[in-house]
Amino acid sequence: MTQAESRIAYLSFDAVPAPKGAATHIEAFARLLGEAFGGLELVTVAAGPDAIPPVERWPGVIHTALPATGPSLIDRVLCFRRGLESWLGSRRFQAIQFRSIFEGLPLLRLKPAPKLIFEVNGLPSIELKYHYPGAADDRDLNRKLLSQEQACLNAASLVATPSGVTADYLASQRAVAPGKIVVIPNGVDLSVFRFQTPARSNDCFRLLYFGTLAPWQGVDLTIRALAQVCQQAPAVLTIIGAGSNRRAGALRDLAAKLGVGGQLRMLAPMSQPELLEQLHQSDATLAPLGLNDRNVVQGCCPLKILESMAAGTPVIASDLPVVRELGRDGEHFLLVKPGSVDQLAEAVLRLRSDPQLASRLALQARAQIEAAHTWERAGAALVAAYDQFGISRSSRA
Secondary structure, three states: OOHOOOOOEEEEEEOOOOOOHHHHHHHHHHHHHHHHHHEEEEEEEEOOOOOEEEEEEOEEEEEEEOOOOOOOOOHHHHHHHHHHHHOOOOOOOOEEEEEHHHHHHHHHHOOOOOOEEEEOOOOOOHHHHHHHHHHOOOOOHHHHHHHHHHHHHHHOEEEEEHHHHHHHHHHHHHHHHHHEEEEEOOOOOOOOOOOOOOOOOOOOEEEEEEEOOHHHHHHHHHHHHHHHHHHOOOEEEEEEOOOOOHHHHHHHHHHOOOOOOOHEEOOOOOHHHHHHHHHHHHOOEEEEEOOOHHHHHHOOHHHHHHHHHHOOOOOOEOOOOHHHHOOOOOEEEEOOOOOOOHHHHHHHHHHHHHHHHHHHHHHHHHHHHHOOOHHHHHHHHHHHHHOOOOOOOOOOO
16 A cells, blocks of 8 residues: 555544553554555654654554644644645545544645544543643633634534534534534453453552543542542552643642552553553552533543453442443442542442452453444444445455
8 A cells, every 4th residue: 555545544633652542542543444445644743853754554554743843732733734734735535534623724725625524532622721721711712712623523524523422512512413423432452451350459459540640530539539548448549641740749749648648659651551461450440530521511431441441440430421321330330429539439448348349340341341342343333434424445445
């Protein structure tokens, strides 16, 4: 497969490969689209200041990484867009899938216009204030973001999202016709996330959180729950994730203030095989998603929950619609009131005192993943949506 033969492109303002959920999602979709359509051009962000020339990243997937440098997000976006516009040049594609307005807006000017697939995992008009709190009260910026998002939504032939909550928001608040929205939940690579029955530690209960350290994830609640649990039984908490030094420092300070600094371990993001080892060494994964517009209005599909379920590590999560889309309380995981440290700690102690419950949750959760949340299943749904919208497959696929 040569560059000239690719008819499908996949663009993302993200770094790939990387130990992040977005990179996992992009890799899975890129591989599956490349196989289905006889080749794919993937464009993402370069890790450094220089572009990375095209390379066959995975079979049939030609990957180009463009720089996105600068002191601010706007500078980085503009840098990436200049590279993207140059890369597009005279290329012609039958369809282009993109993940945000950052790479999507230049596509609206292409002539002849390809079919556009807008993959909505998050929207800057909702998420930006969590990354940049100073932007929360900037009404002009928010109006621009909303306008740009709407332009991309209007231009898209297909809007794909991993959550029914997101689909409802797009249909009700953003005037996207329900008929062009398809919900494709995230998946898990079962060849990587192998199942292992929970192996209880004899000394202390081992808790795990992994993902970003962003405020909407409720990471601070895991530390507060740890402190409560330690008042009744020995426990330790491992936090694996990316965040600013300031954010990580604040979490360490909180643990020290609550008297559990010695029971907290913080690790940098890691590869999926390394993460699997951490999961198999843990007695429970905590996912106390916050009660905020990012999780409740916009929606999400938390990979940390899916990957833990696949690995056999019992999950304790916030009782939110986005979580209930993935399974049932008491059967596939334990759900607690969002923001309740007391309920989070009580659920940990319940699991600790009932090994049979932990084993039952693990087995049932793995079966749920196998039945409904593999990347193969997600990819088949995406390809079927392409077929429905008239994006033809290559005879070589």
